[in-house]
Amino acid sequence: MSDSLLEVRGLSKGFPGVRALAGVDFTVRRGEIHALMGENGAGKSTLIKVLTGVYERDAGDTRLEGKTIFPRSPREAEACGISTVYQEVNLIPDLSVAENICLGRQPTVFGNIRWGAITRRAKQALARLELDLDPSRQLSACSIAIQQMVALARAMDVSAKLLILDEPTSSLDEREVGELFKVIRKLRDDGMGIVFVTHFMDQVYSVTNRITVLRNGELVGEYPTAELPRLELVARMIGKDAKEVAAMESQHPGVQSIREGEPFLEVKNFGRKGSIAPLDLSIRPGEVVGLAGLLGSGRTETARIIFGVDKPDSGEMFLDGERVTISSPRAAIRRRIAFTAEDRKVDGIIPNLSIRENIVLALQASRGAWAKLSRAKQDELADRFIKALRVKTPGPEQLIKNLSGGNQQKVLLGRWLATEPRLIILDEPTRGIDVGAKAEIEKLITELRRDGLAILFISSELEEVVRTSQRVVILRDRKKVGELAGEAISEHAIMSQIAAPTAESKDVLHA
Amino acid sequence: MKRINPKYIPLAATALVMIALYVLGCLLYPNFGSLRVVVNLFGDNAFLGIAAVGGTFVILSGGIDLSVGAVIAFIGILIASLISGGMPPMVAIALALVVGTVFGAAQGSLIRFFDLPPFLVTLGGMFLMRGLAFVVRAESLAIKHRFYQQTIRQLAIPLAPRIAIPFTAICFIAVVIVATYICIYTRFGRNVYSIGSSENSALLMGVPVGSTKIGIYALAGFFSALAGCVSTFYMQSGNPASFVGLELDAIAAVVIGGTLLTGGVGFVPGTLMGVLILGLIQTLITFQGNLNTWWTKIAIGVLLLLFIVLQKSISGARRA
The missing domain is CATH 3.40.50.300 (P-loop containing nucleotide triphosphate hydrolases)
Incomplete structure (x- = not known):
């Protein structure tokens, strides 16, 4: 024995x-x-x-x-x-x-x-x-x-x-x-x-x-x-x-392409009591801005006030240089901002609908109930995104609950891309999905950036943030504590800003 | 310092409302504070209260039971018919309790084995029982038996000259005590809470979710049947057309008593207070004299809405 x-x-x-x-x-x-x-x-x-x-x-x-x-x-x-x-x-x-x-x-x-x-x-x-x-x-x-x-x-x-x-x-x-x-x-x-x-x-x-x-x-x-x-x-x-x-x-950061030009989104002194201290943030078209910080550091909260889920109580917001107030996610979608939430099970997928239905959902919602998308148009969209995002599925009519986590995430991304957004906020898009799918999602993000999308990327995994972002905003205890750009971005630099108060954390992990 | 657990806030609100209504009555009407009013409050609302206690278990588990009123009517006319057919009252009552429990267990089994929504199953049960009640006998039937006409009255506990706690009130109080015990001191009771709070977690934690569900509806069926028995003590008759919509009063009492309609949080003593609040409103309007009794419904409606808003704001605060 x-x-x-x-x-x-x-x-x-x-x-x-x-x-x-x-x-x-x-x-x-x-x-x-x-x-x-x-x-x-x-x-x-x-x-x-x-x-x-x-x-x-x-x-x-x-x-x-x-x-x-x-x-x-x-x-x-x-x-x-x-x-x-x-x-x-x-x-x-x-x-x-x-x-x-x-x-x-x-x-x-x-x-x-x-x-x-x-x-x-x-x-x-x-x-x-x-x-x-x-x-x-x-x-x-x-x-x-x-x-x-x-x-x-x-x-x-x-x-x-x-x-x-x-x-x-x-x-x-x-x-x-x-x-x-x-x-x-x-x-x-x-x-x-x-x-x-x-x-x-x-x-x-x-x-x-x-x-x-x-x-x-x-x-x-x-x-x-x-x-x-x-x-x-x-x-x-x-x-x-x-x-x-x-x-x-070894495909390390796309640092080479720091974008110049006018930001698509800019917020100044933007904050909400109890969720995030006032901060400045801007994102240009064709740029991925990473939001790094520990769990509970205010990353999701920042995304939520930008997307209009929570109301900011200070600061102002500009889109294409024009001052705007976004009072609801609906208004944000109208301004061509998209948001994939952190917990895809709770806030994202509708498990009993097919892939096609999940993809057209946001687009249909933004058109209103009276302007129904034709079935042909729906099929076309579903096919296009299944192909473009490399969703592994027998077909567009498969129920989304039968897909693996990574593929569900891709469908969610497809849903928002169907609305042709100019800014997409990705909150932990790779959480709970496997290495292969993670790499795919990262690759997609890079492709979308090259197509001129502005992307706000939230992730707990620093390597991921480092690999995909042109700029990184660092949050700690619901406050912006720093910003890195281009060459300066590295895991170590981010860590040292995030972890300053709890430097022993790394040691604990490897003790 | 310990912060108050937010789950006690609705209960505290219920207690406050109950006390406020009672004090208001005492201030407005000189006789309101008498012992007799209090005793009647328990006696007159006994069958509603017993049904509401059964409903508390169901709602705690995240379900709903719409069959209550129909079951009470059915049991009432069944007992009346059996006794007038010559069956000894105790046997008729025992049989009625068994019938109610089996019926509840059957509803629970449908919910468990076919994974059906309780709302629909008990809606079907409601129609079934109401129809069966009329099959038993199409009109009201008085119960003429010594047990009903004398024994029940003798079972009252005298408090003061010419004031006694009626047997119906004794049943009600006993049910509240037993149910409170079940909720707090038995595994079954704790399982009810866990299913209502998170059924999926309960399943993964090894809680026997299926059998507990059947047990919950069987228990609710038992309490409905008991409420039916108590209603015959109170009315001295059975009537197949009576108690239409009583289940909704019961649900209102449970919710006003601080139980979350979504399940997981609540207390049987809260339901007792909820029932007493409904009774107090009714008594107040009776004392007032000029108001139509429909004002009772209006007051209950307003109160219910207030409580739902209160619960929502608390559970909302808890999530954040």
């Missing part, structure tokens, strides 16, 4: 028309952090959902500690010793922290819940993660990062043997990621097996021991992290060879 904790052999799972997993093997050992990598649609989520009992497998065998398990619900999986923390916080917002930790397994006497015991148990669970948090606090009053920690505390509260972390860091800032890593390293040292799914390369290399790569529902291979260079990993994930990837990575 080896020290393997979880052994998955020949696991298959299909959905109508799609083979999500085809004979995948996956092994997690005790006391290791195992990264599960792959592009969107590679089968990571499906594998996890089978392990946690959300989906039923079609074929294959799963053994935990040598015993065959067959969980049919998250509850059964938990009972077997498999706990999961998801990308979106899946807790109950209206209940207290303590109750969220114990829900479904509250200590009872004759069916009578013992609230005192719940509080004690929650305190213990939080203490184990070294979290200083009042367990009676309502969950929705906590930050997303804290909520994620509570989810982890909940996962640890059962005697879990295997912990699955499904992109737990995508909404955390670096310091919080550092805290999380401290905790999972400790759990690893306690002998737990941890499956870690993420898109962040840095995190994979700073915390995992082993990597399993999936592609198109098939196993590519399993490697010790230390023996797989980054480029190799990317190459394995996207099924290309490492040289091609190297070429892709």
Whole structure:
């Protein structure tokens, strides 16, 4: 018997028309952090959902500690010793922290819940993660990062043997990621097996021991992290060879083309109390302006006041040199400004409509209900953008919910491009999508810029900002703290401006 | 210093409104403050209150139950018919409670297994029950049995000379206590909250969402049936045409009582206060004497709108 904790052999799972997993093997050992990598649609989520009992497998065998398990619900999986923390916080917002930790397994006497015991148990669970948090606090009053920690505390509260972390860091800032890593390293040292799914390369290399790569529902291979260079990993994930990837990575910024001329959009002393301190910002046609800063530094807030979602309470705004007031997103769209929101699930896609319908949505809305786009025109638009944006789909009538995250993002982009905007605000367009799709989106942004669009680009990933932007505006604590242009843009320069007050954050990550 | 949890604000508002209405009544009318008025407030609104408590569970889970009024009418005429057909009252009542619970569970099963919206399922249930009530008997039927004419009255708890807490009020208060207990001290109760707050999360956290849903509607069916029984104690008769639209009063009482219509937040004692507020408005208008009783509806309407706005502003503030 080896020290393997979880052994998955020949696991298959299909959905109508799609083979999500085809004979995948996956092994997690005790006391290791195992990264599960792959592009969107590679089968990571499906594998996890089978392990946690959300989906039923079609074929294959799963053994935990040598015993065959067959969980049919998250509850059964938990009972077997498999706990999961998801990308979106899946807790109950209206209940207290303590109750969220114990829900479904509250200590009872004759069916009578013992609230005192719940509080004690929650305190213990939080203490184990070294979290200083009042367990009676309502969950929705906590930050997303804290909520994620509570989810982890909940996962640890059962005697879990295997912990699955499904992109737990995508909404955390670096310091919080550092805290999380401290905790999972400790759990690893306690002998737990941890499956870690993420898109962040840095995190994979700073915390995992082993990597399993999936592609198109098939196993590519399993490697010790230390023996797989980054480029190799990317190459394995996207099924290309490492040289091609190297070429892709070295396409560094389009610094050469700093634009001269009149800005399309200019705001002066523009701000809103409680969301962003007054700032100046301008964007010229054919220019990408990056908005960099940590989560909660006011990036989205800035976009929201420009797009008219929130009303500014100071400053003025000029479009083509003309002073304007934009009082609603509708007015912004009329002025040919477009905005793709951060959370595409909540604010963006309409899951039950087809790709075609999602694409024509904004254009139709701007024309009003009486000027219906002809079907022929709709088909033409859909075809054009599917082709131009390289959306991977069997056809324009596919429901958008069936697409992977990256492709959904492309459709959203298509929706706004159909309105022929002059300024497009992209809020985290690459969040939660895989490396290959990220590169594609970046490439699209560059193409759009060359076509003369003004672009405001918001991203948590600095390399991305550096690669695509001609100018970068840096925000910290809801204030503009600096601006870099052309040659001066580098990750280091941005970092030093953002991270000035919390310089230790980088160290935590690599501790 | 601890900040007040925003989820208690609607409850506090409800309590304030209730106290204000009572004080207003006492100031305007000399007899309003008497013990008898208070006792009647509980007794006269008992069946509405019991139904509203059932509705609280449903609304807490993010659902809605439109079948309440029809179930009460059906149970009322069923009991009246059974007793006049010679069945002992206790057996008839027990049977009625079983029927109501099974009916509720059936509604819950439709909602769970076919993933149907509660609004439509219980709308269908409402028509079904109303129709069945008329099938049982097409007109009102008085209950003439010693149990009803004497025993029920003897079960009242005397408070002062010629003032007693009627049995209907006792049932109401008992239901509030039991339901409050279920909400706070049982896993079932906590699961109700979690489903109402975020059904998807609840599912992933291992909450037995399906069986809890069936349980919620079964419980609501039980409370509706119990309300039907209490209505026969109160009316001493059953009537298939009665209580049309009572479910809407119940929903109003629940919402005014501080339960969010979207689910996840609320308290059974709040519903008690919501019911008492509706009763107080009615009593005030009765004392006033000149106003048409329809003014009750107008007052409830205004109050309900105010509460919805209040809840929206609080939940809006919470998101930010």
